[in-house]
Structure formats: structure tokens, C-alpha cells
Amino acid sequence: MSEHHDVYHVTPFKTYMVVFLSLLVLTVLTVWVATVDFGAANAFIAFGIATVKAMLVLLYFMHLKYEVTTNRVIMASGFFFLALLFIFVLIDIVTRVPVESTL
Amino acid sequence: MSTGKIIRKDGHYAHHFESAEQEYTSSKQGVWLFLSTEILMFGGLFVAFFIYKGMYPEIFHKGAESLSWVYGAINTAVLLTSSLTMALGIHYIQKGKNSAALTQLIITVLCGAIFMGIKYIEYSHKFHLGLYPGQMFSGETGGVENLPLYFSFYYMMTGLHGIHVLLGMGLITWVAIRTARGDFGPKYYTPVEGVGLFWHVVDLIWIYLFPLLYLVE
């Protein structure tokens, strides 16, 4: 049985509940981690957990796990090109050399 | 050539498609393409946020002090719940249990309303302190230059997100009415799924907004 092409796939009730509870636990976790000072790592951990939550929503609530590859590529492209915008703008900002005005 | 309304739950489909399945999968692909554009549009704001946070850490540190993580966490739980109920709504229609589905859809809209209610409380509290966007800012800067920039981001991001919550609530109400009318069944539920996918993206954006605004200093 090919899961990828099961167009009218019905996700079981239990699966949804497990995912939901995981999301709530991860939310509690992210709040708790924010109270502990890991320095600069705090931001990475927060977004790391957010990404795990996002993947759960995408894969299970939005059924990407059972979707055709094309739709996954379409959604992934959005994130990919966003990253591109960020990286190149960042390269500009961090490599700027302040110059004294001669005026 | 049929000129009347197509009753899709009986398995009928628009004439330019070969089958109901082709219509269903095409419609879903259209929705995914649209959702990708939403990621890019909101994403631009996230990019700008990170760039400016890097340039002016003190502005973002001071600004974040006015946000209460409690409200943010409650709102996160509310939206996560609404995503669950939205998914369950589709689940029940797939199983032919339309009245259970309707209940789930109504709860989803209510969750959206609670979310907006809490946002209203947050915004009122900020306005009370004079923390308006941009030029209208009249609050305490605590000596931080250009502090209003933080609140510009806050209102722009939560505002745009809030508009999408309202839009989503409207769309879910529309499919709820159609569910009550019996338009959907196991053979046809495309609009519900499409609206559901949109709603999940609204949740997805908040999943990132919450730590960004409320938790990271």
C-alpha cells in the first residue's frame, strides 16, 4: 500500500491527539527553556523547538506526510527562498565597513 | 452542457477535469502554492526582524519587556487547539459524521475569537501605556533611542497575523455553514480541507511569532 498516493487518506483520531499533546508539551518546554539562561543559544533552542512544532503541524495536521512530493517541494521552496533572502541580506550587513565621512 | 450547480458530493466535478480525484488533487496543489506565498510574505517580516535585532539589540531587549509571556503562551495553546479541532473537523467529514464535524468547526472559530480577544487585551494594555506604532508612539523609551521601531515590528507582525486569523474565521464559518447544509461528504470535502490548510498556516506563523516576540530577549 503506497501511503504517498493515498489521496483520500484518513488520519486516525489517536494520531491527532498524540500530535496535539506533543505540541502542548513542546510549548511548555519552550517556555521553561526561556527562563533558563543559555546565553546566545536561547534563540536557537527556541526556534529549534518551534521548528519541531511546525514540522508536526505540517506533517500531520496538514497531511504533508501523506502528500505527493510535488506539494512538499512547493511548500519547502517557500522556506528555501526565504532563507536565501535572509542569508544574502545578512552577508551584506555583516560585511559592511563603516567609513568616516569626508564631508 | 450543464448550466446548473454541480452537486459535488455526489461525485460530480467540473467539466475541464477528467475525474473527481483530479479535481481534488489539483485544488489541493493550488492551495499549497498559495500557502507558499504566505510563507514568503510573512517571512519577509521575520527577515527584517532578525536583521534589525542584530543591529539594535537594545531596542528589542527593551521592547520585549512590555510583552507578557502568559498571554502569548495561552494564545499559543488556543491556536494549537484550534488546529486540532480543524483537523478533526475534516476527519469527521471524511467519515461521514457531519454533525460532529460541524461541532469541531464551530470550536475552531471560537478559538480564533478567544485568540483575537486576548490580542485585544494586549493591544489595549499597550495603548494605555502610549505604546503606539511608529510616529504615534508616546510611551516610555527608557533612554533607548528609536525604541518605537520595536513596536512597529510588533504591530506589523501581530496585526498582519491577526488579519489572517479574522480571514480564517470567516472562511471556516463559510465552510461550517456549507457543512450544516450538507454540501460535503466522504467523496467531496475539498473546500474544508483547503480552508483547513490555510488555518494551519496561520497557526504555523504564530508558532514562530510566539518565541520571537515573547520569549527571546
Place this chain on the structure above:
Amino acid sequence: MSTAGAGHNYLEHGKGLMSWLTTLDHKRIGLMYGIFIAFFFLLGGIAALLIRLELFGVGEMFTGAEYNKLMTYHGAIMVFMVIVPGIPAILGNFFLPLHIGAKDVAFPRLNLLSWYVFMAGSIMAVCTLLLGGVDTGWTFYTPYSIGTSGGVVLMVLAVFILGMSSILTGLNFIATVHKLRAPGMTMNRIPLFVWSIYSTAILQVLATPVLGITVLLLAMEKVFGIGFFDPALGGDPILFQHFFWFYSHPAVYIMILPAMGIISELITTYSRKTIFGYTAIAYSSLAIAGVSFFVWGHHMFVSGQSAIAGILFSLITMLVGVPTAIKLFNWLFTMYKGSVQLQSPMLYAIGFMFLFTIGGVTGIMLAVIGLDVHFHDTYFVVAHFHYVMVGGTLMAIAGGMLHWWPKMFGKMFSEYWARISYLFIFIGFNVTFFPQFILGSMGMPRRYHTYLPEYESLNQISTVGSWLIGTGFLVLLGVFIHSLMYGKKASENPWHSKTLEWQTTSPPFHENFEETPVVTAGPYEYR
């Protein structure tokens, strides 16, 4: 399956204005776009003629402020209301389903909505004239655009709405190409025009949203003073440029890729020969689309962007010449030992290859930072982009319209006058824009309403050229109108072309084909 649909063509299927305003037929929607885009082209063209009139002499016809508005509307109308929507909305809408053997696009109602959204945005844009007129240039750079009045907020919101129309069209086309190809039509058998429209659609979907948020932020900046792009409030004007060009560079490929798709169709039909290197041309469209996202900073070499970022953008920009050159050589090799017919569409195609090469090569020159420091904001840049957009895209539109005219309307046109239009446009174009390369090299800045006396004679030549171009397009308009009124009835396939649209009636049936075609071969099986 009713036979009534097979009996009459799409123009006869339903009469009256309402049947057009509520149509779901992709062919009618394409024509509706066509009428209004042609009208906006006329508006933008008049602005161009007025610009060239001002620049005929050193003296002032308009004040500097008025001139700034003229050049803004010329740019904004041509970019957002003519060339970006242009080929996809008109010829893409009309022919994409026909090319893949489908009855319509994937989402016909969304298609009609896209047209209404396009009209709403266009009307909003034109209405800004009533508020005094925008004078920022079509690029809306901050901080000037923050402080100036004249309808900037309305204009950028119009751009947002026009962007939505573009996204919906792109979305529709991607789903159509993925899902509605006729039996046997694999991706390796779709016409190259479809490959180009498909690549363009990907750009429309992925790039436009960033333009959307950018103009939204600019509007908020003006209304609320949010400070994102205003240095006085902590903002960075260069960030505006990054966000703006992240869309606007892919946008120029939205403008040229469909044109190249048309050229592929014209070259193969009028050489009576199978296209040389189908796969290379197909993948080069995707490659151009992909690389286009990595190069936007070449518009910003002197903006204050870091030198390292500039170097990065410069190197990647030079890469984009490779897939483009692949196309050019493959077209040439298609013509080699082909049986070349110099019908007017083919004249436009050959003209395209010549003019686009000049435009493309000067683009590579501009990609070199050292050269760009001198050329930026001079007429060299103006000449470069007009060579690719007018010498390129507009020539392709003209050639494509002529090529497909008999199919769309069932009428032939006057070949003689079509050739006259080509001569005026081709010669006029070079007279107008070649001197501008020289002017730019001599240092003449762009967007100025006056200039130093030593630039005058070349400017005068350029202005005369603009009159020749104008004449050429008027003649072309006359060719089209005359054809509609008096044109001889066209056969199904007057050019003996092999793609699917020519295997059905001229004009096509309402549902395109009497029976869904079954495809067993590639699109260019000439010999």
C-alpha cells in the same frame, strides 16, 4: 458530450458584454487582458514619447518635477501593467491549455478573478494621477518615497494588488501544467512555450510575495512612520532596496522568459525544422528562473551595500548569461539548414535574437562591478534594459501576436504592412537606443529632465528614433484592426506548424478540441 459546443467557436459561444464579463473561458480572458494591456501600453508609450520630446533639446519643456512624474508613470505602467502581465496573461492564458491538449486552465474562476484583480490594481494606479502624480521612479526608493506626496500610498497598494493578480495567474498555470496535460503528453513533449510559461509561473509565485510585503511596509512607513526604511527612525534604506530587488530582479525574468518561449515556437515553425536541443532549452528556462533569485544585488552595487556582497552578486550574475546563450545558439542551430520562411513573425524573431544579444551582452558588462560604478544611473543602463525589454520582449509579443492571430481570430492579416511595421520598429528601436549606450558611456545621467550641451545631438537622434517606433506600432495596430474588419478567413494551420493549437479550428472551439488529443510524439516533428 454535447455537439453544440463543437459546432461554434469560442467567439460565438455566448453573445453580449455580460457573457464576456462572466466568462470562464481562458481564451476570452486572454483577449480581455489583451485589450486593456494594449491600452496601458499606449499610455506608457505616450509617456515615453513625451519623455523623448523633453530630451530633444537642452531646454525645458516640463519642469523637473513634472518630468519625474512622466518617467515614473512610463516605468510603472510598462513594468507592472504591460510587460510583467503581458505574455503570460494574454498568450499564456490563450494558448497554454491548447498547447497541452486541455480544455481550460486548472482554476477557471480564479483566472477570471485574476483579471478583475488586475483591472482593479491598474485603475488604482492610474487614479494616482488625480492625487498629483507619483514622482519617485518605478522603484520607489526610500527615503525619498517616504516624504514625497502625490499618491504614493495608493500607487504602492495598486502594485500590491497587481502582484496578487500575478501570483494567482502563476499558481493557476503551475497547477495546469502539472495536472491537465493530455494523455501521452509527458513533460518532455510539451512545447517550449509551455516550459517558459511554467518557469515564469514559478517566479511569479515565489518572488511576488516579497514585493507584496515590501510595498505594504512602505505604505505603513508613510502612514504610520514605522521606521523600517527611514534612517531618521533607525531604519535602513538599503534594506528597502534588498527587499524590492529580491522581487524585481526575478521580475525581469518574468518579463523575458515567456518572450524566449515565443521565439522558440517561431524559430521552429518558420524554419520548418525541429528545435535544436529541446532539453537544453527547456532546462535553461528553469535554470534562468532559479539563478535569477541569487543576483538581485547587482542593482545595488553603489547603494552602500558591502563590497563583499557586491562581489558575490557580481560573480553569480555573470552565470546567468550561460543558459541564456544556450538558447540563442540553439535557435541559430535550428535555423541552420532549415527551410527558413521570412514571414513577418519570423522577422520579429530574428530581430529579437539580434537585439536581445546586444541587450544581454551589455547586461554582462553591467555585472562587472568596476564597470557598473561608472555606468550605474546613466543612459547605458537605460539602453541595456530597453534592448532586452523592447528589443526582446516587445518584439516577441509582436511576433507572437502575428503568428497566433489567425488562430485567435480566424482571420489573416496584411503581410505587407506587417513587414512595414517591423521595419519601422526594428530600425526605429536601434536609432532610439543605440545612441543611449554612447550617451551613458559619456556620463549622461538617467532620470534627469535636462543635460549638458555635449549630449544634445545624440539625444536628438534618439528622439527621432522614438517617432519611428511609435509609427511602427501604430502601423501594427492598423494591421490588427484591418484584419479584424476585412481579413481573409484563415485555415486551421496557415503556417503548417506542428503544435497542438494548430490541429484544431481557427478560431478554436469553446472547449478547444473536438476530442481530447492523444499525444504520441514531441511537439516539433518536422523532420
